[in-house]
Amino acid sequence: MNEERARPVRKDSARNRARLVDAAREVFAERGFGATLDDIARHAGVGTGTAYRHFPNKQAIAAEVLAEATGAIAQDARDVLEIEDSWLALVTFCERTATRQAADRGLYETLTGQGNQDEQAKIWPRVVASVSELFDRARAAGAIRPDAAAQDIAAIFAMLGPAFEMSRAITPDLWRRYLALLLDGLRPAGQPQLPVPPPPVEQLDAVLFAGKRGA
Template sequence: MSTSESRPARRDSVRNRQRLVEAAREVFAERGFGATLDDIARHAGLGTGTAYRHFPNKQAVAAEVLRGATEQIVTDAHEALEVADPWAGLVQFFECVAARQAADRGLYETLTGQGDYEAQAQIWPRIVAAVRQLFDRAHEAGAIRADAVAEDIAAVFALLGPAYAMGRTVHPEVWRRYLALLLDGLRAEGKTSLPGPPPTAADIPALLGAGKQF
């Protein structure tokens, strides 16, 4: 094949991969991680063989989707740092990320360990590192309880899963009520000490995995 012939082929391959990732994002958002790679290929308007040439399984394409979602969460944390009030910035971060998860079943499921386990293990430390700046600033301002740690965010988001499910049958915004209750537990004023040791970065996979057993 000549160089001129190979370039269009490469461009077609890149476009097809992009179509598959975008289709996966849409299919997972609507149907959750129960969707198959065949479903994704169909949604992209491509053949199953084309999908499998780019991705060996749905976990691989989910990892691509998760990487993009991680970048957005880190961006959300950085934008929240620009809010003058430390508590308001922390609330803005939680509300932004929770709203995206409420609208995207696949995002929630992959972040809480139902997608590619190795990819999930790699992305959470980056998310926690970005959020730690929000927690440090809030601690310095006396806005949140002293024993709250950035690693707690994994469990907070996992706990919102049932509220997202309620939104599909009760009210689409019901999760906001329960996020407010969870966030109230982070406030510094009038709180009892939290029992037990705080979670570490190494504990996050176990925390998320335990939630899937119910």
Template structure:
């Protein structure tokens, strides 16, 4: 009779605690420094050796995916509920305010959405962003509350612009709200002339999000 393979031993209690500490440390470091933070930065913040990081995670990419893949999916799930808001314009405003607030608190989340170095949405995630948010923008367009020519793919450049404000607002963490208000004023339907250039098409939007920066 073949000898049964030994059962995999559960993580020792201290190893499990190290893993939890690492994930929390990574969340705090990426939120403050963005995805350019190193594994050494995470280890130092957690108060452990960098070797312990590698025993828990094969790479920095694995940590980023552990933290942010679920966060992006959760944000999109919440965005779907915005269709329950009766006023199409208020739904659009709420989407930008909630998303911008999350990104302002967490540079890593912002860079994951926008793409940073080799990190960012894959093609499937980028297409999901368009699929989930299109009904929100289509409804607002049909209601006549969005400026002519505004489309869901405008969110990429808009959040890229806001990212510049997040980076310069240490002395005033809510500074982004001023500039988001100016942006929203430009998105709302009015007697302004048509926008000078078309928005990105879906293919170009996907490429912009998934290409390394």
């Protein structure tokens, strides 16, 4: 892509850039976009100055990391169209995407409107296109309630956010319970059993507090 380079890129420079991108991936995934570029630099084992030489600002490096992640989701959305059973396809897509989001806080923030807005604006149309088709098929097959709409998927992912945060505290899989609950709400009738037990009452506070204002 970058043609006419006056000098070939210095090896240490390229290595540091790669380290920064790796570090950004990890740090954004773990702490979300609240993380500072200084944090990323430290995590990459380079100085702040180096970070700012390679990327004009935090958005720039975030965009690079996000492009990969949102691309993967869009790909998932297309892939599941291959699945015969429309309900299974829908569930598969939701579970894959939720799994990605559970592991990547920055990604969750992007899809639900915090964080990089450009990237968010780009990802939804691509997803909604595939999901609409899925919903039409599922509705036609009677696999989902007739009043459900493709846009509801966006709301479902947004609502899973708090579930992810609760999961971080104690039960890494807790969100699966609530995804199942939401998906069962989309069903025309009769649900299977919920996966993952609910958090114990004694730990409710700890679970609700997960990741918010220390203590």
